Amino acid sequence: SKEDLTDGQMSLMDHLTELRSRLLISIVVFVVLFLLCLVKIGDPSSSIADQVYLFLQKPLADLLSERGGRMIFTGLHEGFFTQIKVAFFTSISISLPIILMQVWKFVAPGLYKNERNAMLPFMIATPFLFILGAAMVYYMVIPLAWQFFLSFEINPGQGALPIEVEPRISEYLSLVMRLMFAFGLSFQLPVVLSLLARIGMIDSQFLKERRKYVVVIIFAAAALLTPPDPI
Secondary structure, X not given: OHHHHHOOOOOHHHHHHHHHHHHHHHHHHHHHHHHHHHOOOOOOOOOHHHHHHHHHHHHHHHHHXXXXXXXXXXXXXXXXXXXXXXXXXXXXXXXXXXXXXXXXXXXXHHOOHHHHHHXXXXXXXXXXXXXXXXXXXXXXXXXXXXXXXXXXXXXXEOOEOOEOOOOEHHHHHHHHHHHHHHHHHHOOHHHHHHHHHHOOOOOHHHXXXXXHHHHHHHHHHHHHHOOOOOO
């Protein structure tokens, strides 16, 4: 009966059937969104993937527009596969909340009410923090990073040949998407720490005692992994 299912008395076959239905819903949502991102209506650059591409390359376009910069692709297939990557990135970003909801619906019936109340805020916070990390990359980190990288250009003069950047679209978009993904994951740290605290692996005293060491490690890692810029 439905009451039995709610009480967690599902058989192994019932669990597998439920898991299959949740996976099927997630896959169908992702595939439909992926195809919608590639559909072009009227204007050749009117697909969702094209609009996302224009949005992602805008920070660089703003910096290069003053001297008429451009982006290139060096392989016949590169433009097509770049659009596939953008469509995949867009569809997985849009479908992530729906996928998390399906995971929650599969897991929630096996939890007690107090456990469901404890887990639900984390399910809501995860996509919100991921979007916050991606937004920080786009609006704060990328403009600073692109200005730093473009500083290595050399203008013609004094017998020197000019050095100008002409970024490949595949490399540029891969870098942007990796940065967004990395920052989105790093913004999950509050969720991870809260979960570890709930299961008793750490507490506030543990974090306080080790905070100064963590700050030093973060500064050291930032000095090694990023350009020599305080921000």
